Amino acid sequence: MASKTPSGPRVAAIVGPYLCGKTALFESILMLTEAIGRKGSSKEGYAVGDGTPEAKKRHMSTEVNVATAEYLGEAWTFLDCPGSVEMIQESINALMVADAAVVVCEADASRALTVAPVLKFLDEKDIPHILFINKMDTAISSVKETLTALQVHSKRPLVLREVPIREGENIIGHVDLVSERAFEWAPGKPSKLIEIPGTVQDREAEARTELLESLADFDDALLESLLEDVIPSSEEIYNSLTNDLQRSFIVPAFIGSAEQDNGIRRLMKALRHECPEAPATAERLGIDSGDGVLAQVFKTVHAGHAGKMSFARIWRGDATDGMTLNDERVSGMHRVMGQKHDKVSKANAGEVIALGRMDSVHTGATLSENANGAVISWPDALKPLFALSIHAEHRDDEVKLSGALAKLADQDPSISFGPDPDTGEFLLWGQGEMHLLVTIDRLMDRFGLNILSDRPRIPYKETIRKPISQHSRHKKQSGGHGEFGDVHLDIKPLPRGSGFQFNDTITGGVVPKQYIPAVEHGVKDFMSRGPLGFTVVDISVTLTDGQFHAVDSSEMAFKKAAGQAMRQGMPNCNPVLLEPIFKVEIVLPNEFTSKIQRLISGRRGHILGFDAKQGWNGWDEVSVQLPQSEMHDLIIELRSMTQGVGTFQYEFDHLQELSGKDADTVVSQREAALAN
Numbered sequence: 178m179a180s181k182t183p184s185g186p187r188v189a190a191i192v193g194p195y196l197c198g199k200t201a202l203f204e205s206i207l208m209l210t211e212a213i214g215r216k217g218s219s220k221e222g223y224a225v226g227d228g229t230p231e232a233k234k235r236h237m238s239t240e241v242n243v244a245t246a247e248y249l250g251e252a253w254t255f256l257d258c259p260g261s262v263e264m265i266q267e268s269i270n271a272l273m274v275a276d277a278a279v280v281v282c283e284a285d286a287s288r289a290l291t292v293a294p295v296l297k298f299l300d301e302k303d304i305p306h307i308l309f310i311n312k313m314d315t316a317i318s319s320v321k322e323t324l325t326a327l328q329v330h331s332k333r334p335l336v337l338r339e340v341p342i343r344e345g346e347n348i349i350g351h352v353d354l355v356s357e358r359a360f361e362w363a364p365g366k367p368s369k370l371i372e373i374p375g376t377v378q379d380r381e382a383e384a385r386t387e388l389l390e391s392l393a394d395f396d397d398a399l400l401e402s403l404l405e406d407v408i409p410s411s412e413e414i415y416n417s418l419t420n421d422l423q424r425s426f427i428v429p430a431f432i433g434s435a436e437q438d439n440g441i442r443r444l445m446k447a448l449r450h451e452c453p454e455a456p457a458t459a460e461r462l463g464i465d466s467g468d469g470v471l472a473q474v475f476k477t478v479h480a481g482h483a484g485k486m487s488f489a490r491i492w493r494g495d496a497t498d499g500m501t502l503n504d505e506r507v508s509g510m511h512r513v514m515g516q517k518h519d520k521v522s523k524a525n526a527g528e529v530i531a532l533g534r535m536d537s538v539h540t541g542a543t544l545s546e547n548a549n550g551a552v553i554s555w556p557d558a559l560k561p562l563f564a565l566s567i568h569a570e571h572r573d574d575e576v577k578l579s580g581a582l583a584k585l586a587d588q589d590p591s592i593s594f595g596p597d598p599d600t601g602e603f604l605l606w607g608q609g610e611m612h613l614l615v616t617i618d619r620l621m622d623r624f625g626l627n628i629l630s631d632r633p634r635i636p637y638k639e640t641i642r643k644p645i646s647q648h649s650r651h652k653k654q655s656g657g658h659g660e661f662g663d664v665h666l667d668i669k670p671l672p673r674g675s676g677f678q679f680n681d682t683i684t685g686g687v688v689p690k691q692y693i694p695a696v697e698h699g700v701k702d703f704m705s706r707g708p709l710g711f712t713v714v715d716i717s718v719t720l721t722d723g724q725f726h727a728v729d730s731s732e733m734a735f736k737k738a739a740g741q742a743m744r745q746g747m748p749n750c751n752p753v754l755l756e757p758i759f760k761v762e763i764v765l766p767n768e769f770t771s772k773i774q775r776l777i778s779g780r781r782g783h784i785l786g787f788d789a790k791q792g793w794n795g796w797d798e799v800s801v802q803l804p805q806s807e808m809h810d811l812i813i814e815l816r817s818m819t820q821g822v823g824t825f826q827y828e829f830d831h832l833q834e835l836s837g838k839d840a841d842t843v844v845s846q847r848e849a850a851l852a853n
């Protein structure tokens with residue numbers, strides 16, 4: 178292989194679907210680079226990865242694992258991302274600061290779809306990436322089938338760099354298509370160089386030709402050699418590969434087994450030779466090459482007594498502990514190894530570093546010595562898809578809960594929280610049920626808060642169908658001052674979406690001017706809970722007549738009279754329940770579009786239309802209307818129907834009358850709740 182000038186510190190993000198072996202690969206790389214002496218496992222606990230209580234409890238990654246290592250004299254930071262679609266915000270944040278991504282997947286063509294979201298994101302953002310087909314020890318599909326199935330989801334050509342060597346059912350090694358050298362794998366040990374077995378020679382030659390042809394598409398000199406039947410040298414091929422990864426023209430594909438440490442050295446060598454460095458990545462991101470330190474925060478951790486830690490990639494300049502960035506003094510700089518942080522006094526451009534106590538700095542922030550310096554763009558946080566109503570088991574913990582949630586939302590911008598404006602319930606929003614359960618675990622583990630959760634209430638409303646005129650008199654004579662107020666109200670339904678209108682047609686001062694606002698007040702108070710138990714909307718109330726008493730009338734008396742008139746009149750106005758209807762745009766692979774029809778009609782919704790999703794080959798966008806009461810677990814069902822990749826966006830559309838049995842159930846449940 179061509180000799181290489183040592184590079185500056187680089188960052189590789191390890192991404193891919195749930196449980197495909199990313200953390201296993203991360204630890205295998207750390208072993209190879211001698212950053213650790215012994216790796217762990219998913220079952221018994223990893224040595225560096227998944228060290229938080231939430232990750233240990235679930236045997237999955239729940240946030241990005243960060244580790245630094247040195248390979249052949251060059252510095253690396255690896256960002257092992259969680260695969261769960263519900264934790265995708267973490268992966269997006271890590272990818273935004275990576276020089277390249279290693280996309281891990283399994284050799285299983287039937288699950289290619291699960292890799293689609295990450296491939297599409299990398300394509301969209303032009304992030305150079307390498308494919309690592311893992312678990313070759315238990316491969317379900319052939320490498321070729323896997324690659325063909327994955328290609329559907331990638332704009333860039335996926336180009337095989339190795340072919341497997343089979344022995345019966347088992348894969349026992351690989352042939353490198355550039356050097357044309359064959360290696361026999363040995364679990365946990367370096368591979369052994371062997372002769373290319375006769376059984377793979379044809380396959381090897383065919384795959385090598387495909388590799389060269391793919392490279393020739395982006396390399397005129399190579400194309401010319403091929404046309405003239407000149408076999409290019411290994412060096413030419415490597416140069417072409419380096420250029421193609423750095424410019425994100427192709428996606429080279431490697432194979433191996435993270436658990437058995439097979440194929441890892443080859444992957445690392447490709448990263449070493451082909452992965453771009455920080456200045457090139459900074460250029461891709463449009464960061465100018467000015468003076469002074471420029472860094473970007475991609476992860477925030479509130480670590481108990483250690484306080485807030487901001488993980489940042491340094492794009493340019495050398496950072497020192499104690500320096501001022503964004504008007505805040507860096508108080509402790511650390512190199513990160515999983516849950517372990519080692520204090521350092523200085524860090525160079527390209528490195529990833531955890532900065533202590535940058536309290537006003539958030540994930541995504543650009544850090545510079547000049548607080549008004551350039552701002553590097555950062556994607557918006559994901560919109561929430563799932564909510565639970567939560568409260569602290571102990572009432573005294575409510576204030577502590579808000580503080581803790583503010584910290585967790587700082588750490589994970591894809592959660593949000595706050596009271597529902599209609600129901601008053603305290604809601605926690607996130608990307609799915611597991612995401613919220615992990616968040617609730619964090620509240621327990623890090624803040625000692627015991628949380629109870631429930632399905633959120635639906636903010637039903639009510640209105641009336643029939644107008645009425647209602648007279649009511651409030652009169653009380655007891656001791657000193659009496660109370661007297663007398664009103665005639667016209668209560669009328671209004672069209673949907675009109676809200677509430679209050680008027681008066683009082684002439685001759687039958688209700689003195691100063692008492693009219695009190696009448697309106699009394700009406701409004703009543704409207705927060707109508708005859709069916711919900712907020713009343715879309716009505717008009719007109720004060721048409723009334724009487725007063727020179728001594729006993731007061732604002733309070735008129736307010737009470739108005740409230741009484743509403744209480745007496747409204748039940749006779751033919752009250753009706755209104756339920757919120759949402760407009761939902763579902764995005765999913767078109768092979769599932771026909772199933773959506775059943776899902777939506779089963780949830781009392783209807784389809785407004787569907788179309789192919791622009792720029793997403795093979796995906797549809799289905800526009801539907803759905804009652805809010807049917808949306809709570811929509812994301813759960815949609816994901817289970819679409820191998821986890823279906824998603825949606827939504828907005829409130831309108832209120833719609835609900836009658837019959839469904840309405841009766843809602844009203845009787847509300848009665849029972851109010852009686853408690």
Ligand SMILES: Nc1nc2c(ncn2[C@@H]2O[C@H](COP(=O)(O)OP(=O)(O)OP(=O)(O)O)[C@@H](O)[C@H]2O)c(=O)[nH]1
Binds near residue numbers: 197202219239261436
């Ligand atoms: N057979 C086999 N199993 C593997 C291999 N690599 C990982 N696994 C197993 O796959 C499971 C998941 O491994 P992890 O590395 O934790 O997967 P992950 O991709 O990090 O999972 P998330 O981060 O939760 O998405 C574990 O049971 C591993 O033991 C491999 O090369 N071969």
Ligand SMILES: [Mg+2]
Binds near residue numbers: 200201258259
């Ligand atoms: Mg993992």
